[in-house]
Each structure stands twice: as C-alpha cells, then as structure tokens.
Amino acid sequence: MEKIRSLKFPPYTSRVERAWHYGHRLICLLILVFLLLPILVMIPLSFSDSTLLLYPIQSFSFKWYSALFHSDDWIRAAKNSFIVAPSATLIATVLGTLAAAGLHRIEFHGKGLLMAVLISPMIVPLVVVGVGIYLFFAPYGLVNNYSGLILAHAALGAPFVLTTVTATLQGFNDNLIRASYSLGANPLRTFFKITLPIIAPGVIAGALFAFATSFDEIVVTLFLAGPEQATLPRQMFTGIRENISPIIAAVATILIIFSTALLLTLEWLRGRAQAKTVASGGTPGH
Amino acid sequence: MTATITNNDAHAIRHAMRAAERKRKWRAFFLVAPLALFLLVIFVIPIGALLQRAVENPEVIATLPKTLETLKGWDGSTAPSDAAYAALAADLGKAKGSSAAGGLARRLNYEIPGYRSLIFKTIRRMPLTGPDGKTLSDADIRTRLIQIDKHWSELPFWQAIASNNTAYSPYYLLASLDLKQNAKGDIVRAPAGTSAFLDIFGRTFLISAVVTILTLILGFPLAYWITTLSKRRANLVIICILIPFWTSVLVRIAAWIVLLQRQGLVNKALISTGITDAPIALLFNRVGVYIAMTHILLPFMILPIFSVMQSVPNTCQRAAISLGSHPFAAFWRVYVPQTYPGIGAGTLLVFIIAIGYYITPALLGGASDQMISYYVAYFTNQTINWGMASALGFILLIGTLLLYSLYRRLSGRELGLG
Numbered sequence: 284m285e286k287i288r289s290l291k292f293p294p295y296t297s298r299v300e301r302a303w304h305y306g307h308r309l310i311c312l313l314i315l316v317f318l319l320l321p322i323l324v325m326i327p328l329s330f331s332d333s334t335l336l337l338y339p340i341q342s343f344s345f346k347w348y349s350a351l352f353h354s355d356d357w358i359r360a361a362k363n364s365f366i367v368a369p370s371a372t373l374i375a376t377v378l379g380t381l382a383a384a385g386l387h388r389i390e391f392h393g394k395g396l397l398m399a400v401l402i403s404p405m406i407v408p409l410v411v412v413g414v415g416i417y418l419f420f421a422p423y424g425l426v427n428n429y430s431g432l433i434l435a436h437a438a439l440g441a442p443f444v445l446t447t448v449t450a451t452l453q454g455f456n457d458n459l460i461r462a463s464y465s466l467g468a469n470p471l472r473t474f475f476k477i478t479l480p481i482i483a484p485g486v487i488a489g490a491l492f493a494f495a496t497s498f499d500e501i502v503v504t505l506f507l508a509g510p511e512q513a514t515l516p517r518q519m520f521t522g523i524r525e526n527i528s529p530i531i532a533a534v535a536t537i538l539i540i541f542s543t544a545l546l547l548t549l550e551w552l553r554g555r556a557q558a559k560t561v562a563s564g565g566t567p568g569h
Numbered sequence: 570m571t572a573t574i575t576n577n578d579a580h581a582i583r584h585a586m587r588a589a590e591r592k593r594k595w596r597a598f599f600l601v602a603p604l605a606l607f608l609l610v611i612f613v614i615p616i617g618a619l620l621q622r623a624v625e626n627p628e629v630i631a632t633l634p635k636t637l638e639t640l641k642g643w644d645g646s647t648a649p650s651d652a653a654y655a656a657l658a659a660d661l662g663k664a665k666g667s668s669a670a671g672g673l674a675r676r677l678n679y680e681i682p683g684y685r686s687l688i689f690k691t692i693r694r695m696p697l698t699g700p701d702g703k704t705l706s707d708a709d710i711r712t713r714l715i716q717i718d719k720h721w722s723e724l725p726f727w728q729a730i731a732s733n734n735t736a737y738s739p740y741y742l743l744a745s746l747d748l749k750q751n752a753k754g755d756i757v758r759a760p761a762g763t764s765a766f767l768d769i770f771g772r773t774f775l776i777s778a779v780v781t782i783l784t785l786i787l788g789f790p791l792a793y794w795i796t797t798l799s800k801r802r803a804n805l806v807i808i809c810i811l812i813p814f815w816t817s818v819l820v821r822i823a824a825w826i827v828l829l830q831r832q833g834l835v836n837k838a839l840i841s842t843g844i845t846d847a848p849i850a851l852l853f854n855r856v857g858v859y860i861a862m863t864h865i866l867l868p869f870m871i872l873p874i875f876s877v878m879q880s881v882p883n884t885c886q887r888a889a890i891s892l893g894s895h896p897f898a899a900f901w902r903v904y905v906p907q908t909y910p911g912i913g914a915g916t917l918l919v920f921i922i923a924i925g926y927y928i929t930p931a932l933l934g935g936a937s938d939q940m941i942s943y944y945v946a947y948f949t950n951q952t953i954n955w956g957m958a959s960a961l962g963f964i965l966l967i968g969t970l971l972l973y974s975l976y977r978r979l980s981g982r983e984l985g986l987g
Contacts, residue, residue, distance in 0.1 A: 300896055311794040314787050314867075315806065318813050321824035321864060324834065328827065336827045338834055378604040385600025388593060399977075401604060404612055406973050408925030410942035411616065411962040414949045418622065418959075419615035438611040441604060470596065499817045502927055502942075506949070519819040523932055527826055535820040542815040550808065 322539055329532035336529055347533040357534065359511075360518035366429060367514055368497040371436035375493040378437070379444025380486050384478065386445075387452040402442040409502035412439070417506040427509030435503050440493025447492060451485025484552040491549050495542065616966070623741055623959035628676035629733035632669045633660040640731045645753075649727050651707035657721075657730075658710050661688070662695040675954070679740070680729035687720050741960035766944075766961070773940040776858060776930070777923035781870075783863040784919050785912065788870035792911075796878045807875075814868035822932050825861045826852060857933040865929065866922060870915040873980075877911025914980040921972045925965065941965050 324338075332342040351357050382401065386394065404412065416435050417426060425431030459481070463473040479486070501516040508517060515534065522531050630637065635656035643649055664670040670692055678685035697705055697713050705713065714721045732750065743749055747767045749759045791810075795803045813821065828835050829851035836848040851857050881904065889899035927942035941961060948958035 303897075307790060307794065311791050314791045315809055317787070317864065318867060319809055321821055321828055322813055322816055324827060325820065325824050336830075337832055338837070374607075378607055381600045382604035385597040385602075388597040388600075391594075397601075397605070400613070401608060404608070406921070406969060407612075407616065408942060408962075408965050408969055410925060410927050410945045411619065411966050412612070414945055414958055414962055415615040415619040416611070417949065418955060419618050434611050438608055441608065445604070495815060499819075501819060505946070516817060516819050519817070519823065520928070520932070523819065523823055523826065527823060531823050532827075535817075535823055538817050538820050539812075542817065543812055546808070546811050546815045550811075 325532050325535040326539065328529060329536040331529060331532075334529065336527065336532060347529040351530050351533045354530065356513075356518060357515075357530070360513050360515045363429075363508075363512055364498060364515040367432050367436060367512070368494050370429075370433045371440055371497040372490050372494040374433070374437035375440035376444050376486065376490040379441045379489060379493070380448050380482075382441075383445050383448035383452060384474070386449065387455070401445055404439050405442045409500075413503040413506035416503065420507065426507050427512065429512060432504065432507045432512055432514075435507055436497035436500055437493075439500060439503065440496045443492035443496060444486070444489030447489035448482060448485045451482045451488075455481060484555045488549055488552050491545055491552075495545060499542075619959045620963050620966075622955055623963045624737045624739065625956065626676075626733055626736060626738035626740060628669070628672045629730060630736055632664050632673040633657065633730060636660050636730060637734045640727070640734070643727075643731060645728055645731060646724070648722075648724070651711050653727070654711035654714050654721070655707040658695065658697050658714060661692050662697075665692050665695050676733070677729055679744070679954075680732075681725060683720075684726065684729065687718055687726070691717055691721075741956040742963065744957065745960040745964055769939075769941055769944060770964075772937075773924055776855075776862070776938070776940060777920050777926075779859060780862045780866060780923050781916055781920045783859065784867045784870035785916060787863070788867055788874055788915065789908075789912070792871050792875040792878055795875055796881075810868050810871055813864070818865055818928060821865055822861060822929060825857065825864070825933065829857055829860065852933060853935045855934065855938050858930050858938050861929050861933050862923060862926060866919045869919050869922060873915040873918060874908060874911040877908050877914070881907045910980060914976065917972055917976040917979065921969055921976065924968060924972075 327340055328336050328338075329347055330343045330345065331340045332344040332346065333340070386398065412435070416431070420426050420431045420435075425434070455478070459477050460473055463477045464470075468476065498514075499516055500514075501520055504512075504514055504517050505520070508514065513521070515538070519531060519534060522528070522534075633656075636653060639653040639656045640649060643653070661670075664673065670688065674685040674688040677688060691714065694717050697710055720726050732754075740750070743756060744759065745766050747759045747765070748756050751757050791806075795806050798806065827833060830836070831848040831850075833851075835851060836845075839845045839849065840847075851860070885907070886899045886904045889903045890896055894903070924940070925942055926940055927946060930938050930940050931943055942965065945958050945962045945965065948954045948961065
C-alpha cells in the first residue's frame with residue numbers, strides 16, 4: 284500500500300489517464316487563477332501613478348493612498364464601519380452565545396423549528412430584509428441613524444454566532460460542568476470559569492463571522508443608512524457606480540489585507556478549537 | 570416499615586429530580602429568550618408586516634368611504650346613481666389638501682393609467698357649489714363632475730373604485746405574476762406591455778441557473794483535486810479559496826470592472842491571442858454578470874462538495890478498477906454518485922443565494938440583466954409603490970424558503986458550508 288502510494292502512478296495507468304491527470308491539474312490551477320487573479324490585480328493598481336485603472340503600470344506612487352487618507356467621505360465611511368460593525372458584533376455575539384448555550388442544554392419538541400427561525404436571517408434574501416426593516420423602522424425614526432443599522436446588522440450576524448458556538452458545544456464535555464457544580468460553583472461562575480474559556484475559540488470565530496457580515500454588508504445598509512451613516516461598502520458602491528477611480532483600488536487593497544488577516548485568525552482559532560475540545564475529553568469539533 | 574421509607578425516599582428523589590429538571594429547562598429558556606425576542610422584533614415582525622403590506626389595500630377605503638357606501642348595491646354595468654356622484658364629490662372635497670389624495674391617485678392609477686391626473690384635476694375643482702354659493706343637488710353634481718372630465722361618465726373608472734372595497738386585495742400579488750382581476754372578479758392575464766414580471770422572474774431564474782451550473786462545472790474538479798492533495802497542500806488551496814470568499818463583494822465587483830473593461834486585461838489577452846480583433850463588450854451586459862456572480866458564488870459550491878468528498882472512501886473506486894472497470898467509468902459510476910449529497914447541497918445553496926442577488930447585477934449588468942431584487946428596491950425607493958415591492962419580495966421569499974426546505978431535507982442540516 285505504502286509502496287503503491289509512493290509511486291507517482293500505479294503501474295497499470297494508461298497514457299490517456301496520465302494525460303488526464305496533468306490536464307485535470309492544469310484545469311484546477313486555472314480555476315485557482317480565476318479565483319485569485321481578480322483580487323490580486325487590484326493591489327498593484329493602487330500604487331499606480333495614473334488616474335486610469337489600466338495595465339501596464341507606467342510609474343508607481345502613493346498618491347492614491349494619500350488622497351484616500353485626505354478624503355472626508357472615505358474617512359467618515361471608515362469611521363462609520365468601525366462604529367457599526369463592532370456594535371453589531373457585540374450584540375450578535377452575546378445573544379448568539381447565550382442562545383447556543385441554552386439550546387445545547389435541552390431537547391424539546393420543535394427545537395428544529397426554533398433553530399430554523401433563529402438562523403433564518405442567513406436565508407431570507409437581503410432585499411426582503413432591507414425593505415421589511417426599512418418600512419417597519421421608518422415610523423419609529425430608526426432609519427438614517429446608527430441604531431437601526433446596528434440592530435439590523437446584529438440580526439444578520441447573530442445566526443453565524445449561534446451556529447458556530449453550537450458546533451463548538453457539540454464537542455464539549457458536559458461532565459466538566461457537573462464537576463464544577465459538585466465542587467460548589469454556581470451556574471454563573473461555572474459559565475465564566477469553565478464553559479466560556481473552553482468554547483472561547485468558537486465564540487471568537489462566531490464574532491469574526493458576525494463582524495465580517497456587518498463590515499461587508501451593503502444591501503440592508505442601502506435601505507437603512509442615510510448619507511451620514513455611509514459605511515465603507517456603501518461608499519464603494521457609490522464610488523463604483525459614479526466614477527471608478529484608483530482610490531477604489533487603494534481601499535480594495537486595504538480591505539483585502541484586512542479580510543485576509545481576519546481569515547487567518549479564524550483558521551488559527553479553528554486549529555486551537557480542535558485542540559482544546561480534544562484536550563477537554565470531547566470529540567473534535569467541526 | 571422499611572418499604573414505606575423507601576417509597577417516601579423514591580418519591581422525594583423523583584420530586585427533587587423533576588424540580589431540578591424544571592429549573593434546568595427554565596434556565597435554558599432564559600438563555601434562548603433574548604435572541605428569540607430580538608429576532609422577533611428586528612426581523613420576524615418586519616418581514617411579517619411586509620407580507621401584510623403585499624395584500625393590504627387601504628387607500629380607496631380610507632379616502633372614499635361614502636362613495637363605496639353608495640356603490641354597495643351597484644351592479645357595475647349600469648351608470649352609477651346620482652348619489653354616488655355626490656358622495657364622490659364629498660369624499661374628494663374632504664381629501665383636498667391632505668396626503669391621502671396622493672395615495673388614492675397613485676392607487677387608482679395602477680388600475681387605469683391616467684387616473685392620477687383625473688383625480689387631481691377633479692380635486693382642484695372641489696368643493697362644488699352653485700353660482701350663488703348654494704349646495705348643488707345630486708344630479709347637478711353629476712353633471713358638473715362629467716363637465717370637469719368626461720371620464721366620470723365611463724364605467725371602468727367607477728368599477729375601479731367599486732372593486733377596491735376590501736381592506737385586503739390580491740391585487741399586488743396578482744400583478745407580480747402579470748395577472749389581474751377583471752370587473753367580474755375573474756383572474757385574467759394582464760394586457761401585454763403593461764407589466765413584465767414573469768419575464769423578470771424567468772430572467773432571475775435563468776441567471777441563477779446558469780451561475781449554478783458554471784460554479785458546479787468549476788467547483789467539482791477543484792474540490793476533487795483538493796481531496797487528492799496532502800493535508801498541508803490541501804489547506805493551502807482551501808485558504809486560496811477562502812481569501813476571495815472573505816474579500817468584500819464590492820472589492821471583487823470593482824476588480825471585475827478593472828479586468829473586463831474595454832482596455833482591461835481580459836480584452837488585451839483576447840486580442841493578443843488573436844481570438845478577437847477589437848475589444849469585446851464584457852461589462853454592463855449579461856456576460857459580466859455571469860462572470861462576477863460565478864466568481865463570488867464559487868466557494869459556496871466548492872466547500873459543501875469538498876466536505877462530502879472528504880468522507881467518500883477512495884477504495885470503492887479502486888475496487889471497481891481492479892474488477893476490470895475503466896478508470897473513467899469507475900469515477901463516473903462509482904465515485905461521483907457518492908458525492909451527490911454534496912452536489913445537491915452546493916447546487917441548492919448557490920441557487921438560493923443567487924436568486925436574491927441585487928448588487929452584482931446592479932453594478933455590472935445592463936437594464937435587461939436586473940433580477941427580481943432590483944425591482945423590489947426600485948418599487949421601494951423610486952416609485953414608492955410599497956404594495957408592489959412587498960408582493961415581489963413576498964414571492965422571492967416564498968421561493969427561497971421552498972428551496973431552503975428542500976436543501977434541509979437533502980442535506981439533513983442547517984445552512985452551512987460543510
């Protein structure tokens with residue numbers, strides 16, 4: 284077995300199969316290029332000296348970054364994004380984690396249905412969410428300000444926290460809680476001293492999902508945010524529709540670096556979550 | 570004696586356990602309640618209100634109550650009574666200067682184009698009084714109204730009012746399927762040229778289906794390739810798939826504009842390889858929408874398929890080959906069927922997400938590439954026809970929920986990427 288594996292091809296492989304093997308590889312590499320190239324092309328363009336987003340790049344400069352950091356619109360959009368996304372993430376994470384902990388403890392009739400309702404913001408088309416919340420919030424003065432936007436984004440992010448923490452809890456060893464109770468700790472203390480540290484990677488991963496959801500959300504924002512609450516995606520939407528300039532490439536580059544950092548943090552957490560649940564005596568998480 | 574004690578003890582233990590169980594359930598309930606209440610208020614009720622708005626029909630009832638009262642026994646085929654004309658004049662007089670008039674005019678204009686100007690024209694002349702300032706008789710009011718506009722002598726304009734005597738009406742829902750109720754209440758096709766929602770639904774369906782097929786064609790071989798790689802390399806490739814997945818959709822749309830523009834890299838490559846002489850229009854048409862949507866949705870196809878492929882043992886395929894099957898036949902007839910759950914989940918997931926798309930077609934497509942979400946937003950923000958926006962949104966929502974229940978049945982789990 285080991286020997287066969289160590290060979291590049293089993294001895295019975297025909298020439299067509301070998302050609303196919305390399306052909307398949309080539310196709311897959313092309314698909315990867317298709318996935319990554321659009322993102323990579325933006326980065327060099329952000330350092331171009333030209334006003335046109337065109338290759339080849341004649342000369343390089345930081346002028347678009349400097350224009351970006353001197354633009355009131357973009358600075359305000361960044362500020363708004365860093366007001367809305369963390370607030371929405373906080374609400375989503377607290378509510379989602381509590382609900383996951385509650386649902387983990389009990390079995391009852393209709394649990395599946397309740398779960399389906401709780402994660403429904405992931406499924407309902409965003410335009411429907413946007414129009415529904417817009418028409419409902421407008422009479423209460425919750426449009427064109429931060430509170431409505433934060434509440435809506437929290438609702439969109441909470442299901443991600445719920446599902447991530449639920450998955451983490453599936454690998455959780457309930458004996459640890461019983462041990463904690465038997466040693467005299469109350470439920471609150473047990474939650475903060477035992478449960479939370481063990482499921483922390485799942486909670487943080489859920490929070491990252493919720494943050495990314497809000498940070499990249501545009502459809503609901505278009506309905507709920509006034510000009511004063513324009514977030515980064517909203518500002519990009521306007522920028523792309525009106526006149527796409529290299530400032531967009533500069534913003535894109537920063538966002539690409541930012542989201543890649545988020546992703547790598549998440550992957551690192553996933554590794555830790557698996558290690559932790561194994562250590563706590565549970566089965567590895569998903 | 571002993572038996573009694575044991576019984577008492579057992580009873581006490583059972584009692585204590587039940588109490589503890591109850592306490593546990595209450596505690597769990599209080600943990601779930603905040604999220605449930607939050608989503609109820611922020612999400613479920615607003616969407617419920619949207620569905621109500623899709624069948625609500627308040628304008629005529631609120632603005633023309635007396636007119637509707639006098640039209641109650643009207644058969645719809647003879648001229649309305651003088652009293653109806655008088656009631657109409659009274660109702661319109663009351664509506665003069667209020668915002669209700671605008672709503673009424675807009676609502677009736679959906680029934681008969683031109684009704685809006687008729688209403689405003691008539692309202693401007695209200696109240697109707699005789700030359701000496703005296704109140705007019707009903708018959709005189711009738712003559713005056715018909716003088717103002719002869720449309721008031723035509724039956725369809727009265728039928729439009731009479732048919733809106735219910736607080737709820739299927740009008741918007743029917744209209745979003747290119748249907749309408751005629752004067753007799755039968756459901757008939759809307760006249761050609763007045764609406765094209767079936768076309769738009771068809772287009773939404775077609776774009777989503779094409780994108781789903783494209784992501785499957787690209788996603789399946791890539792997912793299969795990852796399963797053949799070593800763990801380290803597989804992780805690297807998955808990161809390469811997740812980077813675009815995590816990158817803002819607007820960044821990716823901007824990137825495709827850069828790549829697909831007339832002097833963009835794609836056109837340059839096509840010209841330099843001699844495939845075409847002049848740049849091809851790849852933006853603001855269907856091609857651009859297909860390319861960008863496929864790019865954005867491809868990870869949603871790859872990840873579920875990959876997660877199923879991971880658990881498919883390679884041994885069956887090898888056994889088939891050793892039993893004399895051609896390797897391609899073994900792959901197609903032994904391996905691929907075992908990945909059907911992943912294909913089903915990925916296909917439905919991509920299709921469900923695609924039918925709700927709005928931003929990508931809005932920024933990269935032309936006028937004839939807009940999907941149903943665009944029209945929901947259009948009726949909300951541009952024409953302020955909230956009934957129509959709600960009805961279209963309702964149909965989109967129902968379609969999505971049906972597909973989602975199919976997804977749950979097929980994949981046996983909640984929405985996820987595997």
